[in-house]
Amino acid sequence: MSISLESLVQEPAADARGVAVGKQLVIFICIGASAAGGYLVLSNALIGLHLGIDNWLVSALCYGAFILPVYLAHRRFSFQSDAPHGRALPRYVGVQLCGLGLATLFSYLAYRLLALPTLSASVIVIGLTAGINFMVLRLWAFARSR
Secondary structure (H helix, E strand, C coil), X not given: CCHHHHCCCXXXXXXXXXXXXXXXXXXXHHHHHHHHHXXXXXXXXXXXXXXXXXXXXXXXXXXXXXXXXXXHHHHHHHXXXXXXXXXXXXXXXXXXXXXHHHHHHHHHHHHHHCCCCHHHHHHXXXXXXXXXXXXXXXXXXXXXXX
């Protein structure tokens, strides 16, 4: 390619390790979608066993069971982070707790104030919450060690 054409071609935005943000986002979404599917299968299976535990508690425990594996997957594959676990894991858990609060706020706004249909509201809540989580995880929880 000629030098004049090369100057017009933009390199994709990348972090300090050269990983393109778009690639990080695709991997982040794939891991999140896989975890959501696993959660659905596990929670429905355990609730179907009628273990004598309230369904809401079974659901919450199943969700909690995915925190560590999803953290490890995001650390290694989404963000290829070298941040020490002692720093990154507590930050990851904090981001997840804040994400729960954001999802609650966005749900209130979408359903209660804007009275959006369920599908539209759900897409907005998921998109906003996941987008904010991605950025905070990328820029803070899994930021390159210094």
